[in-house]
Amino acid sequence: MSVKPSFDVEAITAELQQLLGDRLSTSQAVRDQHGQDESFHPCAAPDLVAFAHTTEDVAAIVSLCARHKTPIVAFGAGTSLEGHVNAIAGGVCIDLSQMDKVLQVRSEDMDVTVQAGVKRRQLEEYLRDTGLHFPVDPGADATLGGMAATGASGTTTLRYGAMRENVLALKVVMADGSIVELGGRARKSSAGYDLLHLIIGSEGTLGIITELTLRLYGRPEVEASGVCAFDSVQNMVDAVTLAIQCEIPLARMELMDELAIYAVNHYAGLDNEVAPTLFLEFHGTEISVAEDQRRFAEIADELGGKGFKAASSPEARKKLWQARHEALYAAKALNPGKKGLITDVCVPISQLAQSIADTRKDFDEHGIIAAAIGHVGDGNYHTTLWVEPGDDEALKTVIDASRRMVERAIAAGGTCTGEHGIGIGKRLFLQAEHPSAMAMMRTIKQALDPDNIMNPGKVI
Amino acid sequence: MSVKPSFDVEAITAELQQLLGDRLSTSQAVRDQHGQDESFHPCAAPDLVAFAHTTEDVAAIVSLCARHKTPIVAFGAGTSLEGHVNAIAGGVCIDLSQMDKVLQVRSEDMDVTVQAGVKRRQLEEYLRDTGLHFPVDPGADATLGGMAATGASGTTTLRYGAMRENVLALKVVMADGSIVELGGRARKSSAGYDLLHLIIGSEGTLGIITELTLRLYGRPEVEASGVCAFDSVQNMVDAVTLAIQCEIPLARMELMDELAIYAVNHYAGLDNEVAPTLFLEFHGTEISVAEDQRRFAEIADELGGKGFKAASSPEARKKLWQARHEALYAAKALNPGKKGLITDVCVPISQLAQSIADTRKDFDEHGIIAAAIGHVGDGNYHTTLWVEPGDDEALKTVIDASRRMVERAIAAGGTCTGEHGIGIGKRLFLQAEHPSAMAMMRTIKQALDPDNIMNPGKVI
DSSP: OOOOOOOOHHHHHHHHOOOOOGGOOOOOHHHTSSEEEEEEESSOSSOOOOOOOEEEEEHHHHHHHHTOOOOOEEEEOOOSSSSOOOOTOOOOEOOOTTOOOOOEETTTTTTEETTTTOOOOHHHHHGGTEEEEOOOOOOOOOOOHHHHHHOOOOTTHHOOOOHHHHEEEEEETTSSEEEEEOOOOOOOOOOOOOOHHHTTTSSSSEEEEEEEEEEEEESSEEEEEEEBBBOOOHHHHHHHHHHHHHHHOOEEEEEEEEHHHHHHHHTTTTOSSSSSSEEEEEOOOOOOOHHHHHHHHHHHHHHSSSSEEEESSSHHHHHHHHHHHHHHOOOOOOTTOEEEEEEOOOOOGGHHHHHHHHHHHHHHHOOOOOEEEEEEEGGGEEEEEEEEOHHHHHHHHHHHHHHHHHHHHHHOOBBBBBSOOOTTTTHHHHHHOOOTTHHHHHHHHHHTTTOOOSSTTTOO | OOOOOOOOHHHHHHHHHHGGGEEEOOOHHHHHHOOSSSHHHHHHHHOOEOOOSHHHHHHHHHHHHHHOOOEEEESSSSSSSTTOOOOOOOOEEETTTTTOEEEEEEEETTEEETTTTHHHOOOOOOOOTTTTEEOOOOOOOBHHHHHHHOOOOOOOHHHHHOOOHEEEEEEETTTSSSSEEOOOOOOOOOOOOHHHHTTSSSSSSEEEEEEEEOOOOEEESSEEEEEEEBHHHHHHHHHHHHHHHHTTTTEEEEEEOOHHHHHHHHHHHOOOOSSEEEEEEEEEEEEEEEEEEEEHHHHHHTBBBBBOOOOOHHHHHHHTTTHHHHHHHHHHHHHOOEEEEEEOOOOOOGGHHHHHHHHHHHHHHOOOOOOOOGGGGTTEEEEEEOOOOOOOHHHHHHHHHHHHHHHHHHTTTTTTTSOOOHHHHHHHHHHHOOOHHHHHHHHHHHHHHHTOOOTSSSSO
């Protein structure tokens, strides 16, 4: 689809100023800040940045832009990783970060309604005394609207699911400025087309999420941790597979490969054995957690585990997981001033060990040094490929490596993105992964956004 | 949308006969058998019944019908409950029941690919020796394609989710005869629009599901049961709420109200205490199940439970759950020759006790005798309103009662259908439940099926 529409910036500016007053910014600094996320994609500043406070604000801004056929990009915390917010066609950025109110917690129904700009950690803090928690944890302190828009997930998806499984209802502003309410608070429904899930993960290209109702969970009585090194990635994956087949209800199950462990040891002065290592978290009661730990230890012992270590007290748990927590800092410290291209393939778990081995071999052949860290229970892992800004040759090298990694993942029945989304960065891969579905995606985009004003140039 | 297209039956018959030979039926008996499901909606026979063996068969039949602008209705086991398969606009019924092959079980990835006509019990049988199982259990021995098409769920949804959460990938024939593959075998993906969930629950109005890849689970080491009567529905719901907040991982949690218990006692000569009763199932290891039972018993004791009874051996479990298993037979035996209108509201659990109480009061006021049975952990319950065929006055009485029940559920933040779908029976309620989303549903239907040939007159 074309991403270079023409529109009358001056006319829109005047109309938006009348609507929003000083909540409209034309300053270069604000525009630049809104023109990029945390990825390596170059900044593409919007022409204007509008700060919304209500769903009605968003609807009014979108109506106005629709009239002027002007591109609209929604912006939350700017923590996305595939250039989702970069305004590559210019236009109006709608900043939702000031829509940061937790509207209602319903303890009995275990759900909460929030404005789209509420951040993940803010919600956790808000829920602290309720005995409830919202478990989806993508790492970054993203807004919940952004997490829904990109179909985010993370370390706890194994147990609690991704955003897809934890959004009950949405309020969305569509491309014509209309406000729709999708889903509902009943825990299940077969009433009509599932438009809720069509919007989740649509990256602002079909509508803008302004309000969310999320599923909450009882905070576990006991949270405990475990760590286990293995003699090979294959044995580690076999242990993970067996643990899942045995329905051990693990809350987190994170992989770090040898290189990741080596880097963290070097950075943080740790002395972890340099071997593929699993970091585990168990949620339950004292008795059930002990049982889960015992069962996992048995499996690990059988399958090349080098001794399962467990911990329950907060201090001991922190120490046990230190390597995992420091991983990102270690990688950043080892690559000062560089930007990271973070890969995000996800494969059926039977293909995971081979996928990691092939990636390692490919990187070795091309002189790329990058550790693998992943959500091993889901078959999803990341490598960060570091590039000096301006070094076009190095950028080409890592983009090519990323492409080969994706091609191998798709050939193995996997996906180009487990949790980061398509944005700008993965549009070509979407075609390779879903060749027969692309026409249907385009039909739906065309039907719901005929003038292609909603985050144009993203996804499709 | 209009549901009375005109099309040339003779021409289509000739062309389909050439395509399918004796796999095309024009016999009145076969057509009648395909013109109704298990609901009270009157039979509406299709003009022709085509038996498909492959996805390519379905694509060829749909292409032909598309050319002739002829309605198409997909048919599996005919166990739906809202007139989903009734050919109210005539046309061609595509019977998928002979597409009954389990194509591939992948134990390591814990998934299975099946043709759409494979039935639930057939799959359970097929998986018996693998240590894996597919848990979605709507009661009826439906086809898996039909279960996905209607967004089915059932007694185990609390623990394992509905079809929505357990379909990984679909092969679908769209209205133009094209074949698309949606979703994938990776356990999570953020790649593009979620068309998989758009098709799940679309009731054959957007496309016809011909192949499914489903998520499997490890068969639990131990399955145990529990039963507990309560002094009131409110206390029972409070106990259920607390059990969920405490994250007790119950596999099934079924409610029978006093009237349901009374009917079963009468029918099967049982002596259950006539009180609202919970039927529970626990999945896990010996230690974890004992822990879960202990925790539930504690909660029940605190909240008006009349003594929690547990059982582990198959015989003792069967005896304990006998009332629940006999419930449907009891209801049918008490209403010989009658057809049932089965209601299906689902409300936030905080509203459940009141919803059941209001329903009971309404039924009493209108002289309706109908027990309530439900999946209490999801807030979903059913009542069966029995009507003598031909008794139009009685039919009007129960349709009115059903409407009031739905109106109260929607007012309480719930849905007109927790698991049965819209079909013919609930179209008007869909508008009431999702007023702001209806336009979007129509836009998508129009975009994907512009000639309205896919199961016309259903859903919207």
